[in-house]
Amino acid sequence: MGTTPHPDTLLIAYVRGELAEGDRMTVAAHLAACAECTRALEDFQRILQDLGSSLPRPPEVHWGAYRAELREKLEARRQRAGGWQWLRRPLPVALSAVAAGALLILGLQTWIYRPAVNGDLALLEETVVASRFDLLRQYAVIERLDLWEDLDVVRRLEELSPRRKG
Incomplete structure (x- = not known):
């Protein structure tokens, strides 16, 4: 065409x-x-x-023999699984993994955030030293030093010298 x-x-x-x-x-x-x-x-x-x-012809399939073979394989698999069969199911494995992860996180948190023994000893040591220097008796004055610094009283103490003429 x-x-x-x-x-x-x-x-x-x-x-x-x-x-x-x-x-x-x-x-x-x-x-x-x-x-x-x-x-x-x-x-x-x-x-x-x-x-x-x-092309050669494919062999004939004997469905009865095929079903019997499948049943034998399934039965053998059930007998082999025994007590460990629950591990093949995803839910128990997932729950076990979540529980193990939670325990690991809790263990790490308690290990990382445990109270420092040295900090407690330092506080005790500061208390002993302060009692020896009679600082605890005048604690109210020391406590107000921060307030006075904020009000510029401590910073301007040099200006309050007795050399002023007046």
Whole structure:
């Protein structure tokens, strides 16, 4: 055919019956008018038949024997599993993993945030030293030093010198 292109890529799909209805009708119309494509189609059919006949036939499947073999395998698997069968289920394994993770986190937190023994000894040591220097008796004055610093009283003590003339 002069104006219609040859459907070379569609011929094998046409032989195998894999084309959509519209494409199949287009190829059939072209084959009715084109002797060259008809010869190519016959060649493809002959090649596909030769290929199909050259393959060995698959063996027959005996479904009864297949079912019996599957049952034997399942029964053997059940007997092997025994007491460890619960490990194959995802829920107990997941719960065990969560519990182990929680225990690990709690253990790490108590180990990291445990109270420092040296801090308690330092507090005790400060108390003993302060009692020796009579600082605890004047604790109220020492406690107010921060307040006085905020009010600039302590910073301006130098300005309150007795050298003022007045």
